[in-house]
Amino acid sequence: xxxxxxxxxxxxxxxxxxxxxxxxxxxxxxxxxxxxxxxxxxxxxxxxxxxxxxxxxxxxxxxxxxxxxxxxxxxxxxxxxxxxxxxxxxxxxxxxxxxxxxxxxxxxxxxxxxxxxxxxxxxxxxxxxxxxxxxxxxxxxxxxxxxxxxxxxxxxxxxxxxxxxxxxxxxxxxxxxxxxxxxxxxxxxxxxxxxxxxxxxxxxxxxxxxxxxxxxxxxxxxxxxxxxxxxxxxxxxxxxxxxxxxxxxxxxxxxxxxxxxxxxxxxxxxxxxxxxxxxxxxxxxxxxxxxxxxxxxxxxxxxxxxxxxxxxxxxxxxxxxxxxxxxxxxxxxxxxxxxxxxxxxxxxxxxxxxxxxxxxxxxxxxxxxxxxxxxxxxxxxxxxxxxxxxxxxxxxxxxxxxxxxxxxxxxxxxxxxxxxxxxxxxxxxxxxxxxxxxxxxxxxxxxxxxxxxxxxxxxxxxxxxxxxxxxxxxxxxxxxxxxxxxxxxxxxxxxxxxxxxxxxxxx
Numbered sequence: 001x002x003x004x005x006x007x008x009x010x011x012x013x014x015x016x017x018x019x020x021x022x023x024x025x026x027x028x029x030x031x032x033x034x035x036x037x038x039x040x041x042x043x044x045x046x047x048x049x050x051x052x053x054x055x056x057x058x059x060x061x062x063x064x065x066x067x068x069x070x071x072x073x074x075x076x077x078x079x080x081x082x083x084x085x086x087x088x089x090x091x092x093x094x095x096x097x098x099x100x101x102x103x104x105x106x107x108x109x110x111x112x113x114x115x116x117x118x119x120x121x122x123x124x125x126x127x128x129x130x131x132x133x134x135x136x137x138x139x140x141x142x143x144x145x146x147x148x149x150x151x152x153x154x155x156x157x158x159x160x161x162x163x164x165x166x167x168x169x170x171x172x173x174x175x176x177x178x179x180x181x182x183x184x185x186x187x188x189x190x191x192x193x194x195x196x197x198x199x200x201x202x203x204x205x206x207x208x209x210x211x212x213x214x215x216x217x218x219x220x221x222x223x224x225x226x227x228x229x230x231x232x233x234x235x236x237x238x239x240x241x242x243x244x245x246x247x248x249x250x251x252x253x254x255x256x257x258x259x260x261x262x263x264x265x266x267x268x269x270x271x272x273x274x275x276x277x278x279x280x281x282x283x284x285x286x287x288x289x290x291x292x293x294x295x296x297x298x299x300x301x302x303x304x305x306x307x308x309x310x311x312x313x314x315x316x317x318x319x320x321x322x323x324x325x326x327x328x329x330x331x332x333x334x335x336x337x338x339x340x341x342x343x344x345x346x347x348x349x350x351x352x353x354x355x356x357x358x359x360x361x362x363x364x365x366x367x368x369x370x371x372x373x374x375x376x377x378x379x380x381x382x383x384x385x386x387x388x389x390x391x392x393x394x395x396x397x398x399x400x401x402x403x404x405x406x407x408x409x410x411x412x413x414x415x416x417x418x419x420x421x422x423x424x425x426x427x428x429x430x431x432x433x434x435x436x437x438x439x440x441x442x443x444x445x446x447x448x449x450x451x452x453x454x455x456x457x458x459x460x461x462x463x464x465x466x467x468x469x470x471x472x473x474x475x476x477x478x479x480x481x482x483x484x485x486x487x488x489x490x491x492x493x494x495x496x497x498x499x500x501x502x503x504x505x506x507x
Contacts, residue, residue: 006449007075009065009232010439011058011168012082013037013160014244015047015105015266016305016407018058020065021436022076025449027460029431031069033061040100044506045107047348048100051089055167059229066231073233078443079168079222081241082435083161084266085181086134091163093155095172101163104134105266105301105348109142110499114354116200121280123199128277128286128294129183133354134301136182137200144202157208161241168230168238169220174210175240181287181297184209187277190288213240215290216446239446245269245297246290247438252403252429253457255291260391260399262384262418262426265406268303268351270387271295272395282394290442291453296394298387300351303380304407306358309347310376314369322373324410330370331377331413336420336476339371342484343379351386352488355495361487377414378477381421382484388422401425401466405434412465420473421481430464437461 006025012018019034035057040048066073088102113133120131131138136157143151158166159178166172179185179192183200186193190212197206213219217240227234242250245263249271254261256273263269278284278296289295311322322330341362350356360372392398402424408414409428419426431437441456450456 006077006444006447007069007071008078008080008440008443009062009076010080010082010436011062011164012244012247012433012435012439013054013084013164014435015084015103016308018054018061019433019436020058020061021433021439022065022069022071023431023437023440023460025444025460027431027437027440027462029433029436030071031065032433032436033064033068035061037103039103039105043108045110047103047106049103050100051097051163054101055229058164058167062230062232073227073231073236076232076236078447079232079236079238080439080443081161081164081168082244082247082439083159083164083241085159085178085243085245086132086136087160088136088139089158089160089163090154091156091158091166091172092153095156098153099150101160102134102139105305106139107133107349109133109138110354112142113138117354123183123196124280126186126193127183127196128187129181130283130285131183133349136184137196137202137205140202140205141200154205154208156210157205158210159243161243162210165219165238165241168222168226170223171220172210173213173219173240175215175242176212177215177246177288177290178243179209179212181243181285185212185288187286187288187294215240215242215246215442218446237447239443242290242438242442243287244435245271245299246295247442248405248434249273249295249438250290250441250453250457251431251434251438251461252405253461254403255454255457257395258400260388260402262388262402262404263406264303264380264384264404264408264418266303266305266348267299267301268380268383268387269297269299270384270391271297272391272399274395278394283390284394296391298390300383300387301349302345302351302383306345306347306380307376310373327373328411328413330373331411331417334370334374336473336480339374339378341367341371341375342480342487343372343375344488345376345379345383351383353492353495355499356488356491357495357498377417378421378480379484381417382481384418385421385481386485398424401427403427403429416467419467419469421477423469423474425469426467428464430462
């Protein structure tokens with residue numbers, strides 16, 4: 001028997017960046033290699049990724065991560081894919097990719113999603129899900145209606161991380177947590193339900209759905225072709241893996257409803273584990289959580305990705321208008337009273353109306369660049385507060401604290417803003433790449449190294465900082481949030497007219 005340190009490698013494929021992270025059994029982050037997720041926008045609202053390029057880039061990133069950690073492929077004890085939820089990745093009937101994957105920030109099917117959501121009460125008792133524009137069945141129905149030749153070629157339907165696992169192992173399997181977050185699984189039985197496929201008008205897709213597996217299940221091994229592409233050793237165990245919000249919740253120790261998990265990255269994700277499911281009128285989603293029970297979720301593509309876009313938009317050549325160091329200094333020297341401009345962070349989608357889009361409100365001739373930039377930071381946090389209040393209505397009381405992950409954790413002033421706007425303590429953990437840590441914990445539990453996620457968290461993660469809310473800042477943000485919500489209500493009847501105008505111009 002050997003006492004050699006175990007090493008776990010996570011491939012964390014996000015909507016903005018893809019990262020390869022190596023973590024040891026004690027939670028030490030040994031290396032990170034990343035590259036931008038190369039989105040293709042062939043039409044407004046379309047966000048796709050070329051699977052061949054994605055796989056080549058992943059191979060390079062894995063080799064770089066191994067080199068930086070000073071390890072060879074044979075020293076990796078388990079590999080776990082972690083991926084963005086929703087979106088759509090398909091294989092042909094021959095088991096090979098034939099079309100670009102669709103990212104979770106894609107909004108092409110907004111009108112369809114609106115139509116289905118108006119009837120969601122018909123299926124909510126089955127899936128306990130609302131309808132979102134980037135869910136599998138909505139995108140599949142869009143393909144059926146608009147690109148029937150592509151639709152007819154589909155042989156297998158996969159989530160992002162399950163698609164990556166197919167490249168690693170050759171196996172075609174779907175992890176239950178991701179599937180349950182896509183309106184395809186009966187949450188009472190944990191299995192696919194044909195009534196859901198009938199509701200979305202895609203009954204033929206039921207036979208294209210892979211076998212369901214649990215997050216910690218071993219799902220094959222690194223295949224020879226994958227070993228050549230990545231430098232991993234052929235035969236290395238590969239585990240089912242996780243939806244990225246599950247990975248971040250586990251990595252931050254959010255294992256009961258005492259603590260909420262917030263992920264602020266491309267997506268605005270707010271969750272807590274629950275023994276019961278959120279009701280229809282709560283406006284929340286329910287999905288299978290790896291520890292058992294239900295993950296209650298309120299989310300939308302309305303988070304930190306908005307800042308990157310605004311920074312590029314403010315310059316003629318597409319470079320960033322300011323560095324993150326400059327922005328951090330600006331946040332440090334200003335406070336909640338600095339800007340009276342509000343920003344709606346709906347550049348990639350909305351959390352109030354599927355037709356809502358981004359906007360600055362309150363611009364004057366005297367408005368300065370930094371006031372607009374601070375408004376973007378605040379608007380992102382207001383969008384998170386909108387979702388947190390949904391969770392609070394479901395739970396019925398405040399949590400003890402919030403654990404936060406995502407790109408926002410690189411900015412202490414932004415994390416402090418979350419504490420002030422939410423009026424709750426916000427905590428961070430020591431490891432920077434929480435998707436990678438959550439993936440490593442999944443492999444550690446799947447391999448039997450630790451007997452539970454609670455044990456894995458105790459051995460692999462620790463808290464780093466705690467941010468307490470400042471009462472004077474909270475009072476100002478409360479006033480701003482009241483105006484933010486009032487304006488969203490006032491605009492609610494106008495988004496359809498905007499959409500009609502935009503559609504007419506596209507023709």
